[in-house]
Amino acid sequence: MDITGRKLFVKALEEEGVDTIFAYPGGTVTDLFDELYKNESIHMVLPRHEQGLIHEAEGYARSSGKVGVCLVTSGPGATNIVTGLADAHYDSIPLVCFTGQVPLALIGNDAFQEVDIVGITRSITKYSVTVRSREELGRIIKMAFYIAKTGRPGPVLIDLPKDIQTALGPSVYPEHVEIRGYKPNSSVHVGQLKRAYKLLRSAKKPLILAGGGVNISHANERLLAFAEKENVPVVTTIMGKGAIPTKHALYVGNCGMHGKYAANKAVSECDVLFSIGTRFNDRITGDLNEFAPKAKIVHIDVDTASISRNVVVDVPVVSDADLALEKLLEWAEPKKTAAWQNQIKIWENENPLAMRRDRGMTPQMIMEHINSSFPGGIYVTDVGQHQMWATQYLELDRGSSLITSGGLGTMGFGFPAAIGAKLAHPDRDVVCISGDGGFQMNMQEMATAVAEGTAVTICILNNYYLGMVRQMQQLFYGKRYASTCLRRRVSCGNGCKGPNGGCPPYVPDFVRFAESYGACGIRVEKEEEIDAAFEEAKKHTDAPTIIEFMIASDEIVLPMVQGGNPMSEMILK
Amino acid sequence: MSDMKNRWIALYVENQIGVLAKVSGLFSGKSYNLQSLTVGTTEDESISRMTICVTSDDITFEQIKKQLNRMVEVIKVIDLTDVPLHMKEILYAKVTGIDAEDKAELFRIAQVFSVDVVDIGNDSILLECKLTSRRNNELIALLKSKYRHISIVRGGAVAIESISTGCR
Numbered sequence: 115m116d117i118t119g120r121k122l123f124v125k126a127l128e129e130e131g132v133d134t135i136f137a138y139p140g141g142t143v144t145d146l147f148d149e150l151y152k153n154e155s156i157h158m159v160l161p162r163h164e165q166g167l168i169h170e171a172e173g174y175a176r177s178s179g180k181v182g183v184c185l186v187t188s189g190p191g192a193t194n195i196v197t198g199l200a201d202a203h204y205d206s207i208p209l210v211c212f213t214g215q216v217p218l219a220l221i222g223n224d225a226f227q228e229v230d231i232v233g234i235t236r237s238i239t240k241y242s243v244t245v246r247s248r249e250e251l252g253r254i255i256k257m258a259f260y261i262a263k264t265g266r267p268g269p270v271l272i273d274l275p276k277d278i279q280t281a282l283g284p285s286v287y288p289e290h291v292e293i294r295g296y297k298p299n300s301s302v303h304v305g306q307l308k309r310a311y312k313l314l315r316s317a318k319k320p321l322i323l324a325g326g327g328v329n330i331s332h333a334n335e336r337l338l339a340f341a342e343k344e345n346v347p348v349v350t351t352i353m354g355k356g357a358i359p360t361k362h363a364l365y366v367g368n369c370g371m372h373g374k375y376a377a378n379k380a381v382s383e384c385d386v387l388f389s390i391g392t393r394f395n396d397r398i399t400g401d402l403n404e405f406a407p408k409a410k411i412v413h414i415d416v417d418t419a420s421i422s423r424n425v426v427v428d429v430p431v432v433s434d435a436d437l438a439l440e441k442l443l444e445w446a447e448p449k450k451t452a453a454w455q456n457q458i459k460i461w462e463n464e465n466p467l468a469m470r471r472d473r474g475m476t477p478q479m480i481m482e483h484i485n486s487s488f489p490g491g492i493y494v495t496d497v498g499q500h501q502m503w504a505t506q507y508l509e510l511d512r513g514s515s516l517i518t519s520g521g522l523g524t525m526g527f528g529f530p531a532a533i534g535a536k537l538a539h540p541d542r543d544v545v546c547i548s549g550d551g552g553f554q555m556n557m558q559e560m561a562t563a564v565a566e567g568t569a570v571t572i573c574i575l576n577n578y579y580l581g582m583v584r585q586m587q588q589l590f591y592g593k594r595y596a597s598t599c600l601r602r603r604v605s606c607g608n609g610c611k612g613p614n615g616g617c618p619p620y621v622p623d624f625v626r627f628a629e630s631y632g633a634c635g636i637r638v639e640k641e642e643e644i645d646a647a648f649e650e651a652k653k654h655t656d657a658p659t660i661i662e663f664m665i666a667s668d669e670i671v672l673p674m675v676q677g678g679n680p681m682s683e684m685i686l687k
Numbered sequence: 688m689s690d691m692k693n694r695w696i697a698l699y700v701e702n703q704i705g706v707l708a709k710v711s712g713l714f715s716g717k718s719y720n721l722q723s724l725t726v727g728t729t730e731d732e733s734i735s736r737m738t739i740c741v742t743s744d745d746i747t748f749e750q751i752k753k754q755l756n757r758m759v760e761v762i763k764v765i766d767l768t769d770v771p772l773h774m775k776e777i778l779y780a781k782v783t784g785i786d787a788e789d790k791a792e793l794f795r796i797a798q799v800f801s802v803d804v805v806d807i808g809n810d811s812i813l814l815e816c817k818l819t820s821r822r823n824n825e826l827i828a829l830l831k832s833k834y835r836h837i838s839i840v841r842g843g844a845v846a847i848e849s850i851s852t853g854c855r
Binding site (some may be wrong): 167232233236237240241243244246261290293294295417418419421423426 | 700701704705708709712713716746749750753754755756757758760761762
């Protein structure tokens with residue numbers, strides 16, 4: 115018997131095991147909402163803005179590994195998710211996003227709330243498509259879920275015209291699909307992997323570089339086992355942090371622009387760089403000509419297009435990280451690396467990661483208290499200085515994880531992503547670490563968090579500035595703080611060189627902001643107050659808590675490598 | 688770069704709305720230097736075949752092929768750069784404002800280049816050329832050097848792998 119498109123839509127979600135959908139209604143999707151309204155098994159989350167919506171879906175997907183599902187209306191609903199699509203595309207996050215569309219006959223007429231969302235998102239999705247007949251609806255939804263979660267995961271967009279939602283058609287939702295142009299890699303070339311392994315065996319100063327691919331493919335256990343068995347030190351990218359426990363003796367730290375001195379030194383001095391699941395982004399490599407200059411490079415990645423793109427490698431291996439490590443573990447045997455590990459220890463002692471502790475409450479202290487108060491938590495960051503401090507000072511072990519916008523660097527990501535993570539993991543502590551700038555980019559989601567009863571602990575590190583840019587202005591632009599001071603008002607006049615006695619008060623008052631939503635807000639000015647604030651937050655088990663940490667305005671992220679410079683040229687003080 | 692040169696790709700893609708935009712968008716979005724792109728359906732109407740010419744170095748060309756391969760709508764990427772093939776481009780050249788002497792000269796040029804004179808007026812002539820792109824370039828250069836009023840329309844090259852001999 116034929117059924118409507120809207121019925122098949124819900125049936126498809128059920129068969130895909132979707133338990134949560136992030137959905138904002140509108141004219142062209144009302145039919146779908148009406149159908150979801152009747153459904154008992156799928157929880158509908160109503161965000162307060164579609165950008166918040168898609169970051170929530172990302173947080174849900176990033177923390178659970180499941181596909182995040184979004185539903186928005188046509189036109190502005192669709193364009194508002196564009197940033198999130200790009201974010202998910204960069205960081206390989208599986209999403210299936212449904213956008214409403216005007217009826218087929220109206221497409222191209224500049225109808226009310228019509229945009230060519232497939233055209234707009236073509237370069238920032240793994241696949242985007244308009245459903246043009248009711249018959250193909252089932253196959254397209256099946257394709258979308260399959261494409262989103264296989265190979266290198268990513269976002270898929272389905273543009274769904276209003277009349278397809280009500281049209282009658284086949285009731286069948288296919289169990290699997292064949293896509294002739296899409297064959298995700300599901301094996302590893304053993305000969306090539308053997309070459310890679312031989313290179314590692316030949317090394318005197320071997321180093322494993324683990325990227326986000328290790329976390330995505332859940333290769334953590336095997337990577338740890340492999341590193342331990344081979345006795346090879348490990349550095350990570352930001353997305354790869356937590357690939358092995360951060361307190362492990364073999365873990366050196368993050369490398370890259372704000373990486374640890376010892377980690378960047380190790381990359382610069384190693385003779386074989388055994389990299390897994392990384393894109394060699396410019397924030398990791400710096401000046402490409404000077405990147406790992408002494409090393410032969412192995413690159414294992416599931417995405418062929420990521421190999422030899424930025425860095426020309428000696429042994430490329432196209433494979434899922436976990437699959438490759440499973441094989442590597444069969445061959446692994448102990449390796450003598452004591453001298454090399456000693457050398458890395460010397461670098462660590464030369465320039466350990468540490469902030470001055472004589473200036474009151476520092477970001478490092480806040481991270482340390484998060485470590486001790488929320489072990490096994492899910493830490494979600496926004497983008498900026500606080501993000502770098504979090505990636506430097508948070509400790510991750512097998513129980514805890516870090517969620518961050520790595521590739522696109524999307525301010526406004528953190529808070530909604532934390533809500534999504536909490537919805538996927540109601541029993542775990544979810545700590546959102548944000549800046550005062552980034553939090554304001556999606557703080558309307560406070561209503562969503564309250565409505566959903568998501569007990570996220572929101573740590574806002576307030577330095578009154580857009581700190582990451584301010585830091586560049588402070589170091590490289592003669593302290594000309596153009597548009598980075600968040601206290602600035604029209605009365606300030608031009609030429610401000612930083613805070614003085616006459617600065618206007620900060621808006622908003624985040625404590626009163628929280629209270630206006632019926633939530634708890636706490637302001638913390640001294641280190642001694644941190645633990646009590648966290649204890650208070652934990653008491654609110656069905657509502658978010660905002661903790662505003664007042665930190666110094668001029669605190670900067672160190673070490674630092676200036677964009678385009680070699681990684682060996684670190685600014686340390 | 689020393690290894691900058693023209694390279695050729697045959698691309699089998701799904702014959703669907705938006706695929707051409709997606710492929711061409713890749714070239715503009717990633718600043719690849721696209722020389723020409725032609726597309727038409729194959730013997731299987733659900734599949735189109737594109738012939739693409741790009742100017743690039745080796746590393747970029749490898750990246751282009753990988754990027755194309757990873758598109759869901761792309762079924763197959765064939766590197767035609769060093770493959771024996773038949774390749775022609777259709778080109779129309781209209782020369783106007785010419786006298787009888789010019790016309791006679793143009794007939795001789797047509798003969799030498801093996802192109803057809805397909806239309807003619809009092810002071811104008813229309814050439815139809817099915818040559819390689821390079822040969823078409825040479826013809827255009829010659830016409831430009833001799834005549835002031837010419838209009839050119841060209842279709843981009845189409846290519847297919849040879850059965851026996853290698854000719855371009």
